[in-house]
Amino acid sequence: ARYRFDVSIRRRGQEERSQLAEDVGVHAFTGLPASPAWLSADQIEEVLAATPTGNLGPEQRTQFLDRTLDGADNLTRHLAGFAAERAGALAKQHNRVREESSATRRATVTPHLPVDVLGMYILVPT
Numbered sequence: 001a002r003y004r005f006d007v008s009i010r011r012r013g014q015e016e017r018s019q020l021a022e023d024v025g026v027h028a029f030t031g032l033p034a035s036p037a038w039l040s041a042d043q044i045e046e047v048l049a050a051t052p053t054g055n056l057g058p059e060q061r062t063q064f065l066d067r068t069l070d071g072a073d074n075l076t077r078h079l080a081g082f083a084a085e086r087a088g089a090l091a092k093q094h095n096r097v098r099e100e101s102s103a104t105r106r107a108t109v110t111p112h113l114p115v116d117v118l119g120m121y122i123l124v125p126t
Contacts, residue, residue, distance in 0.1 A: 001025050003083050004112040005090060009105050021109075023086060024118075027078070033071020038078065053126055064122045076114055083111035 003023040010016040028044045029036030039047065056064070068075075087109040094107035 001027060001079055001082075002116040002118055003086055004116070005083075005087055006110045006112070007090070007094060008108050008110070011105055021090065023090075025082060025086070027082070033068055033074050036071075036074070036078070047123060050123070052123075056124065061122075064124070065120075068120065068122060079115040079117070080111070080113050083113060083115050087111045 001024065003025060005021045005023070006018045007021050008016050008018040026044055026048070028039040028047055030039065031037050055061075091107055091109040094109065098105070098107060
């Protein structure tokens with residue numbers, strides 16, 4: 001997923017200035033999109049390190065993909081939640097740097113929604 005954020009700073013006597021920041025994230029879940037069990041970062045690393053042993057047939061691939069897309073609204077809510085968390089962390093980082101440099105104004109960070117899904121992979125354990 002690609003996340004985009006507006007990082008805004010209002011300086012005294014000036015208009016608010018905004019810059020675009022981008023980030024990417026990899027998310028994974030088990031189960032159905034209607035009630036996904038989201039994996040931790042360590043679990044995602046294990047999945048990404050797995051060696052594929054084959055492919056599903058076209059009909060089965062279509063069924064899995066259709067089932068996943070049918071639950072896209074629930075997945076979109078998760079991505080929006082992650083974007084909000086990441087926006088908070090990014091604001092905290094910006095403001096820590098601003099404090100250390102004696103800047104007086106604080107940054108606000110707002111996520112662009114919906115999050116861009118760049119790819120979707122359905123892995124089926126054998």
